[in-house]
Every structure is written in structure tokens, then in C-alpha cells.
Amino acid sequence: MDIIAKAVSILMHDGIVVYPTETVYGLGADAFSDEAILKVYEAKKRPVGMPISIAVSDADMLHAVARTEPWMEPFICTFLPGPVTVILPSRKSVPAILTGGTGLIGIRMPSHPLALELIRQFDSPITATSANLHGGKEPHIPDECTVPRELLIDGGKLPGTPSTVVDLTRKQVLRAGADIDRVAKFLLTL
Template sequence: MAAPILEVDIEHPQPRHVARAVEVLSRGGVIAYPTDTYYGLGCDLFSKKAIERLYQLKGRDKKKPMSFLCPDLSDVAKYAHVSNFAYRTMKGLTPGAFTFILEATRVVPEMMMSKQKQVGIRVPDAPLARALAAGLGHPLITTSAHDEEGEPLIDAKGIKEKLGHGLELILDGGVTLMEPSTVVSLIGDSLEVLRQGKGRLDA
């Protein structure tokens, strides 16, 4: 059965919709949800089964770890080593359309780290996505929703059509803009833009 669609307000998410999505996530479900960039596919960072299902749904190589998002900058230090430099940099850029590459702590599941023991972490400018992670009490895996040709899926209807068979719930926040996050490495206390996306570093 294809996943049900729930219409949500992305700026002021309805608590009952957030609670329903959190309930799905906490029992190992996979959902689609809007972020400040693409629609994301997500599950609980600590649900190995859900992560494996997500890799299968995406047709993604398991050697390529997915990023995850935290509800707040203060949560990041649990999952990554945050130096003063990294903290100051992130403080100026969060919440925002950035993925930060940092060294992982031992708390992070092995399959979510690169060979170099690094992770990609987001604190998105997306109240709904942050509310989901806050409600879950764990970071939320975030990987963009694509069709089999690799084209981003920009609305709930398209996601249901292409990926609904592998999802428990789709949160509909309208049509999203098609731009990925900007990937910034903060390894070794230097800032390097690995992919320019929606997030701007002009400031």
C-alpha cells in the first residue's frame, strides 16, 4: 500500500502531524518530508533496518554515507567533534542550507561515517524538519528524494507515485525549490566548499 500524504505547514507545523510522523520514525519507518532545499527521505539515525531500507529505496551505494540533521546547533557536538572554529562558523550559518563535514564521534553508527570517520550534518532552515528531529530525540537521516533517473521529486504527488511503495508517510509541504545544500568541510579548522548549493557564504 502506498504511503498516505499529510498536508503540513512547513513554517508552523501542526503538532499532531509532527507527532504522527515521529511515531512512524520511532518504530523504524521511512518518511518523505520537505526541507529548505529538496524534499528529503528520512528515518531515525539509530534504526539500522530503516537505513538499509532507505539505501534500497534510493538505489544508493552503501559505501556512500547519508547526511543527517539535528534540531539545533547545540545537538551537533554529541555526534561530531566541534572545535571553536567549527562552532563559530556553524553559528553564523545555521539554521541554513548547509551540510557541514566534521569528524564523527563514537555515537554515530559506523554505516553513517565515511572511511575517514567523517559525517555530514545539517541544521536546516526548516522548522518542520527540525521539529521532527526534536520530537524523535535523535538526528534524522536526510537524503534527497529522486526518481530512477536521478531527477529531484519536487512535490508529494510525484514522491508518492515514484517512491510511495517504500515509505510509511509523506509530509506534503507544497512544491519545493530544486537546489541542494552547500557542502562545507570544517575538517582541520579550515573552511572548504565541496559543493556550492543554495547556502551562500557571502556573509
């Protein structure tokens, strides 16, 4: 069994895995399983109620979990896949615990081939929070992934700059990170 197949099996049984992205290592669990989501909060020692982003593998999966307006599509098509998290109105299918009660969901579509293959083979969104303790250093090498997990997919040394977080509903950058200059310029055109 290859590493991706093993990771998918763990996700299907409400387990958690660490996976590489084009920014930092992520902590993945089934985004539709309350049990798996609670394991992510516990592993990170993150307060329940704080939103957790999810990762998707394509536009169809994104539109299955979030609502978009036509004016948002150029931004989404330009920056996803890539090192950007977009905040969008969530669909009712998204567990409320992930939105922190806001009705909004952070969505990543990583451009790292291992992350995309994991999500594609799982065929459902996974959590997309960094694989570190809440408030800790963003992990860019496997040894910095300090959270409990069933499996780590080693992607070697990653860039280490977290994704830029953009609330598209308000056309506002919430966290400057990777690709911030291009993101900021594009937001001015919306």
C-alpha cells in the same frame, strides 16, 4: 494524531518518512538504527558505503554526534539552521555505515519549521538525504519524491536547490548549492 506525531511514531519503529526542508524533500529515518538506515539505502537504490548525512534540530544535538574545533563555531552559528550541510568528524555514537568509513559525518540543521519540529519531537538525529532515487532529480514537489516510504509530510513546492556541502575539516566546498556565495566568502575568513 497530527502528521508530525504520526511521523515520529513511524521513525520510532524503524520506518522512513519524506519531509520538507528549505531546499528539497528529505528522506528521514532513525540515524541510530542500522535497520532504518539500510531501508534508506534500499529505498534510494544507493550503494551502501556512500555516506548519508543526518539532520539535527539544535546545537546540542549537533555536538552529540560531531566533534568541532573552536574556529568552526562561527561558521556553524552563521549557517545553521539553513541550507548548508557541514562535514565534521563524527563521534563514536554515529553508525559507521552513515560515514562510509570516513570518520566524518554530514550534518544538516534545516530551517524549515516542519523538519525542525519532526527532529525535535523525535528527539534524535534523522537521515538527511534527498527523497529521490540515487542520482535522480532533486525533489522539490511531493510528486517528485519517488522513493518508497511510510509517510510523506507535504510542504508544498520547495525551492529545489540542494544544500551547499562544506567539509569544515578542510575548509572546502564539496557541492555548490543554496547560499553558495555567502558560504564561499565566509570560508575565506576562517
